Amino acid sequence: MIIVLRGTLEVTVGNEKRTLGYSEEDAASGGIGYVPISLKYRPYTAEHAREHSIAGDPRASDVLDRAYRGKTVTTHNESDLDTVLEMKEMMEGKPVIVSPPLSNPAIVAEFEAEADAIVANFGLQDQALMDVLSGAFEPSGLLPMQMPADMKTVEEQLEDVAHDMDCHVDSEGHVYDFAYGLNWSCVINDLRTAKYRKTR
Template structure:
């Protein structure tokens, strides 16, 4: 307060300030000064004018509009960053209508694009979505607990799983990079690696099959090891030794033209992990059209 602070950020408990006022250390007149300053700014912004209130009917007509949602989906897809693009069945964009095995991706999103199986040994390609590593910290009440922190290295069990999967079928790996991840151990494992920053399954599928071209670039470098992170200067960007990917890296599709979105009705998606209500569907396979036309089955998928 003596330094001129009028508003404390991140504070929800006024007990300390009330105690100072009651003890006579802070006069109420000082609080009045801060209140006047804060209210003055609010009045200058017109926050208390009737004309500034939200027009509910106008908001309903604007928020969630189809063209805005489509633009948002397009932006998500274009933001995806293609880090590597291998050959064979895992080369992007995926061609034809492959048989795929998925983890971390809603299989219904692949309707029309691919047939989905639950056994990777029967697939042409595997698609896995995962997150950059992090370690829980704080006790739930600390601000730190709201953020992902800790080592950037994938756990050994996850690396082992991805290696086993890639040994059985070409692997396309999509990693949510809310923070850099140590991808070096996966460069020889995954045929293709994509980075996303919060894109939906729909956006990813549109890029995988060429409906949209990935145009993203890394907003930070991807270090090659935690040792390189430890010796880097924390106040200098892009300062790790021999990074796996430099700041701004991002590949593009060659000779790309938008792929037409197919009709999903004929796609086969194995539903072994979704118990079909009343046994109406084959527990090993069912067409998307069959599943989506059934209210109870659709409810089960929505809950998952």
């Protein structure tokens, strides 16, 4: 079973569908309007966000402190996670392959243990995905970003420091860090990884 997921940045605040961290409904109800941007599929409450933001605009018409600590958002595609969990149960031991779109990082910990394989999808055509899954083409791609372990590490990262997140570690012990990837036989180690992978 192959499950192609949708992205995780589209969220709901109250009855309003929002995407990029601002809610007119929140502002109209007396809030500052700014809400979390979640990389999860399940509802997210920003418990570890800054108490005061480092972004803001001093103009009287804008908000100087855009902090959203304590606010909750729900992603519109939470049902995608339900699909993965339900399919895993229905397949009764047969392989479940999940292909999440990764225009941005995602919290794969929500479904990784239920997936027999995760094939990152950066907007590829269905035929290209099928070529990899059928064995006609060996995967060779590397992650161009870190995949965070959870939203706590996302909220606590330093915006101006690279490679400072705790990355997801899968059930096989692989760390989903920048420049990580698998081919059919092992973790990819080549000229690209030697040049770009950060040594810890």
